[in-house]
Amino acid sequence: MTFCITTAAQQAKKAAVITANLSADKKNRILRDIATSLRNNTTTIMIANAQDLANAQAENMDAAMQDRLMLDADRIEAIAVAVEQIAAQPEVVGAISELQTMPSGIQVGQMRIPLGVIGMIYESRPNVTIDAAALCFKAGNAVILRGGKEALHSNMALAQCLHEVFDANGIDRAAVTVIPDPDRAIMNTMLTLHESIDLIIPRGGEGLIRFVSTHSQIPVIQHFKGVCHLYIDEFADADKAIAILENGKTQRTSVCNSLETVLIHHAVAATLLPRIALMFAQHQVKVHACPESLPYFADLPDVQLATDADWAAEYLAMEIAVRVVDNFDAGVAHIQAYNSGHTEVIVSEDKAHQQAFLQQINSAVVMVNASSRFSDGGELGLGAEIGISTSKLHAYGPMGAQSLTTQKFVVFGDGQIRT
Secondary structure, eight states, X not given: OOOOHHHHHHHHHHHHHHHTTOOXXXXXXXHHHHHHHHXXXXXXXXXXXXXHHHHHHHTTOOHHHHHHHOOOHHHHHHHHHHHHHHHHSOOOTXXXXXXXXXXXXXXXXXXXXXXXXXXXXXXXXXXXXXXXXXHHHHTTOEEEEEOOGGGHHHHHHHHHHHHHHHHHTTOOGGGEEEOSOOOHHHHHHHTTOTTTOOEEEEEXXXXXXXXXXXXXXXXXXXXXOOOEEEEEOTTOOHHHHHHHHHHHHHSOTTSTTXXXXXXXXXXXXXXXXXXXXXXXXXXXXXXXXXTTTGGGGTTSSSEEEOOGGGGGOOOOSSEEEEEEESSHHHHHHHHHHHOOSSEEEEEOSOHHHHHHHHHXXXXXXXXXXXXXXXXXXXXXXXXXXXXXXXXXXXXXXEOOSGGGEEEEEEEEOSSOOOO
């Protein structure tokens, strides 16, 4: 049967009316059942994922994308745990806040309500299928998920887990639609369906984000690339700095919260750069070095002089740009010039510099003395994330269930009339 995105969107809009009114207990019970279904179907999911990985290898997909694509038992278990964490979180739909009494005697507050139908367009990472579905469902929305062709088998296996649980609980499958056809024309049509879809969230490479932002007739929250910076201050603890740099760059390079540029205050450069060079050599990190730092990396097998393009690069590989800066202000200025709005870190023991960094850097996540790898919904208490918003709209940074709601005004009166 040919898939029709227009019909699917209309069905999702009807399903969204039902999901918006489900009780918290029922939603949470269904989410726990989804976690169980994922565990029970681990082998089936891994078999489907193996098909996608074989295709990726045959097409010479780069290593970072293959890492994002891969699902093993540990990663499936982590996805299931994230769903359980989402279920355990407080209910957001229907919560009333900021209730206050006006001079007229009426009480005015704001109530959290679902957004409606979310359209998610993403590449490679099949875990997004479950994260997005669970978060949207928790927030009372319906969601349409358009993954990339490279993860089609994995996504459909995950969708089957969701739909088995929905069927058992009397929930319309249209509450979570996983598009079974990677035809780009379907995505193009999807971006025009403003009468059925309330929000589009693209998550993937720069080309995808720009295409969706340009062509969508529906509001878009961008989840742009992660050009994440580490600034090592003159007042940094050297051991903390090395550990945070090593973790941020080398633990997992294919993710958007990995470090892409390290900035080092010139006062500590001569002390720290030899240690950094040794650590990079151990991990076989390719270095793009500024003229001042270049001599320290002379013994590395893969080092070159940095160009202007390197300061804005998202490598997603064992690769990094290194720059020595004259002072704190120069470090901040570099980040302000080249950041993508994702995550920035300062290592410093100086409270004034910590506070100034927090105030002057306006990326979605700003950290003091902690690894950029913590810039993740699960690590920041959201259970999971639908992505990390780099759009300064109602949601900025990792988006959990609350970010998938909006607010309406509610008014309580006792017969008051306006005079």
